[in-house]
Amino acid sequence: MEIKHHALAGVIEFTPRVFGDPRGAFFESFSARIMQEAGAVGNWVQDNQSSSGVGVLRGLHFQRPPHSQAKLVRVATGRVIDVVVDLRRSSPTYGQHVKVELDSRRCNMLYVPTGFAHGFMALEENTLFLYKCTDYYAPGSEGGLRWNDPTLGIDWGIDAPLVSDKDRVLPLFADFDTPFE
Ligand SMILES: Cc1cn([C@H]2C[C@H](O)[C@@H](COP(=O)(O)OP(=O)(O)O[C@H]3O[C@@H](C)C(=O)[C@@H](O)[C@H]3O)O2)c(=O)[nH]c1=O
Known part of the structure; x- marks a missing residue:
């Protein structure tokens, strides 16, 4: 497993070894031991899956404490631009973001710690996005930021994505006002 620590402390990208053979391919999509050793810790309690067409943008989302979620995100089919924004008030990189392309062929995954907003945009039709979360869905604790916020300055490479109401x-x-210390 290749492990890359991104510029925002705690954001870790994992790229597994993919074993191809005439039948297809195999890779380890989750290993508690490897993730924990790298610092991607969490008591994973919920798995989510969404499908999106090209140009669909979901985000930027988080859950407020005490229901904040770390996430381990990946793409099973297709490709996305994945973005995380540091919302930890005391962080030297508060308000900054990291952008990573997640690709079902590379099988790379991103660990998003608590204290971050998360969003992604699908680059292909039928993009299947899978993620683990460390807390259950808590609709009353949902929070978010505008995907095209000029202060955040995220270059999504698209002017008019399909975004939910x-x-x-x-x-x-x-x-x-960030809820994260
Ligand atoms: C996130 C979520 C949604 N839902 C329901 C609520 C709603 O009716 C429907 C669609 O929800 P949303 O529009 O919030 O789905 P979506 O915009 O895909 O929300 C997700 O976006 C990405 C970027 C994230 O990081 C996730 O944590 C999550 O916030 O699914 C659940 O039942 N459980 C869940 O955990």
Whole structure:
């Protein structure tokens, strides 16, 4: 497993060894031991799956404490631009983001610690996005930021993605009071 620590402390990318043979391919999509040793810790309690067409953008989302979630995200089919934004008030990289392409052929995965907003945009039709979470869905604790917030300055490479009604009206960073220390 190749392990890459990104510029925002705690954000870790895992790229597994993929074993191809005439039948197809095999790789380890989760290993508690490897993840924990790298610092991707979490009591994983929920797995989610979403499918998206090309140009669909979901995010930027988080759950507020005490229901904050770390996430381990990957793509089973297709490709996405995945973005995480540091919302930890005391972090030297507060407000900064990291952008990673997740690709079902490379099978790379991203660990998103608590204290981050997360979003992605599908680059291919029928993109299947899978992720583990360290807390259960808590609709009353949902929070988010606007995907095209000028302060965050995320270059998604698209002007008019397909965004949910809920995501279209998420707050701007300038009006935002982070719930994460
Ligand atoms: C996230 C979630 C949604 N739902 C329901 C609520 C709603 O009716 C429907 C669709 O929900 P959403 O529009 O919030 O789905 P979506 O926009 O895909 O939300 C996800 O976006 C990505 C970027 C994340 O990081 C995730 O944590 C999650 O927030 O599914 C659950 O039942 N459980 C869940 O854990």
